[in-house]
Amino acid sequence: MLRNIPLLLAITREVVKAVKVPVTVKTRLGWDCNNKIIVELAEQLQDCGISALTIHGRTRSQMYNGEADWTLIGEVKNNPRMTIPIIGNGDITTPQKLVEYYDRYGVDGIMVGRASIGAPWIFSEMKHYLATGEMPVITDSEKMALLRRQIDESIDRIDEYRGILHIRRHLAATPLLKGIYNFRDTRIAMLQANTRDELVAILDRIESDILPNRDNLKTKTV
Ligand SMILES: Cc1cc2nc3c(=O)[nH]c(=O)nc-3n(C[C@H](O)[C@H](O)[C@H](O)COP(=O)(O)O)c2cc1C
Incomplete structure (x- = not known):
């Protein structure tokens, strides 16, 4: 759509007209480094009647390469013509x-993607840090409880098989289970589990036998 802005705007206008709920848009800076059109596009999208705009500070051609460039996100936010909330991402x-980016670029909100995969507690940490300037202590068992809740919610939303397939990627990425000595077989079993019962039994074992000894196990690798 970033290669056909008139169509992008026409669709946005029609969606806003057709539904009764607030319509928000999420997009990137533009198609490629020669077409970073977001400042003008943001105004045009606002004129279509959207209620908020999220901007990922990369171009489409960049995919996930390089650092997200927040300067243009800041420019959109500081454009006096803009009145809708601007949410920065990347x-x-x-x-x-x-906190650094929130303060520096003055955005109304920040969207967090990849850093939350396998670490859903990051939102509590961020909220707490934003409010107090301090990091909260979130225990391993609180983190495990959140991962278990994600499993259940994923199953409730889809179905047992596909819910587990989906959430296994999150478990594979979780920092909570990184760097544990001799964890390979457990990790493989966890990532091959096909039912909720199987997965929960493995997590029970991780929580009762492996996590409490994690620091001892880690020192053995030194
Ligand atoms: C697995 C995965 C799926 C994604 N799916 C979507 C999507 O459906 N819609 C969307 O706007 N962005 C999607 N994104 C992009 C993210 O929302 C986000 O813009 C991007 O990852 C940059 O933010 P981050 O650095 O916090 O991850 C996805 C990203 C990942 C890694």
Whole structure:
């Protein structure tokens, strides 16, 4: 759609007209480095009647390469013509970076993508850090409880088989289970589990036997 702006705007206008709920748009800076059109596009989208705009600070051609460029996100936010909330997105990986970018670019909100995969507690950490300037202590068992809740919610939303397929990627990425000595077989079993019962039994074992000894296990690798 970033290669056909008139069509993008026409579709947006029609969607806004057709539904009763607020319509928001998420897009990138533009198609490629020669077409970083977001400042003008943001105005045009606002004129279509959208209620908020999220901007990922990369171009489409960049895919996920390079660092997200937030300067244009800041430019959109500081454009006096813009009145709708602007949500910045791209490469926010820690509560510290969130606060830094929030303050520097003055955005109304920040969207966090990849850093939350396998670490859903990052939102509590970020909210707490934003409010207090301090990192909250989130225990391993609280983190495990959140991962278990994600499994259940994923199954409830889709179905058991596909819900587990979906959430296994999150479990594979979780920092909670990184760097544990001799964890390979457990990890493979976890990532091959096909039913909720199987997966929960493995997580039970991780929680009762592996996580409490994680620090001892880690020192053995030294
Ligand atoms: C697995 C995956 C799926 C995604 N799916 C969508 C999507 O459906 N719609 C969308 O606008 N962005 C999608 N994105 C992009 C993210 O929302 C986000 O813009 C991008 O990852 C940059 O933010 P981050 O650095 O916080 O991850 C996806 C990203 C990943 C890694």
